[in-house]
Amino acid sequence: MEEVVIRPVSEHDAEGIARLDQLLTKVWRAEHWEERIAFAMRRDPEGSLVADRNGRIVAYLFSDVRGQEYGFAEKTGWLEALGVDPDLQKGSLGRRLIDQMMERFRATGVSTVRTLVSDQHSSMGSFLEKVGFQVEPIRVLSRSTV
Numbered sequence: 001m002e003e004v005v006i007r008p009v010s011e012h013d014a015e016g017i018a019r020l021d022q023l024l025t026k027v028w029r030a031e032h033w034e035e036r037i038a039f040a041m042r043r044d045p046e047g048s049l050v051a052d053r054n055g056r057i058v059a060y061l062f063s064d065v066r067g068q069e070y071g072f073a074e075k076t077g078w079l080e081a082l083g084v085d086p087d088l089q090k091g092s093l094g095r096r097l098i099d100q101m102m103e104r105f106r107a108t109g110v111s112t113v114r115t116l117v118s119d120q121h122s123s124m125g126s127f128l129e130k131v132g133f134q135v136e137p138i139r140v141l142s143r144s145t146v
């Protein structure tokens with residue numbers, strides 16, 4: 001198997017991420033990824049990652065750090081998006097990306113990482129529990145605008 005290199009996301013990755021995201025979600029949203037990458041580069045260029053196999057993006061992870069919003073007592077690292085190429089799933093890429101993110105947060109003084117997962121996306125929840133995340137008592141409230 002060709003080597004997979006994990007590196008910080010770059011502004012040139014939008015199309016590659018959009019292609020992978022389309023495989024996972026069936027939706028093409030290149031503009032969204034351009035904006036998401038620009039946001040990541042402004043906030044913390046090292047905090048969001050891609051796995052690159054021979055120039056092809058085979059996994060991505062986006063994270064961010066927020067202060068004491070939502071009533072949390074300390075700043076929180078947020079895992080915001082994660083996807084692995086279906087052909088390479090269960091090959092440890094997801095774990096490698098999470099490990100690198102955790103290392104980055106540790107190094108920058110962030111001691112807690114949180115994420116939100118819909119119950120409708122149960123396989124992501126199972127994976128996250130497998131790699132060390134725990135369910136936290138928190139209420140998600142929503143209200144329709146229409």
Ligand SMILES: CC(C)(COP(=O)(O)OP(=O)(O)OC[C@H]1O[C@@H](n2cnc3c(N)ncnc32)[C@H](O)[C@@H]1OP(=O)(O)O)[C@@H](O)C(=O)NCCC(=O)NCCS
Nearest residue numbers: 024082083084089090091092093094095123124126127130
């Ligand atoms: C969930 C996901 C990120 C996992 O990544 P991955 O590279 O396949 O997972 P890994 O190979 O690193 O797995 C690490 C461990 O978790 C386990 N695992 C992986 N997927 C799992 C799942 N769905 N449920 C339970 N455990 C799982 C593995 O068996 C492995 O366990 P082990 O260390 O005991 O062998 C990946 O399957 C994925 O991208 N799924 C689609 C997500 C998606 O649609 N994202 C875009 C929209 S949000």
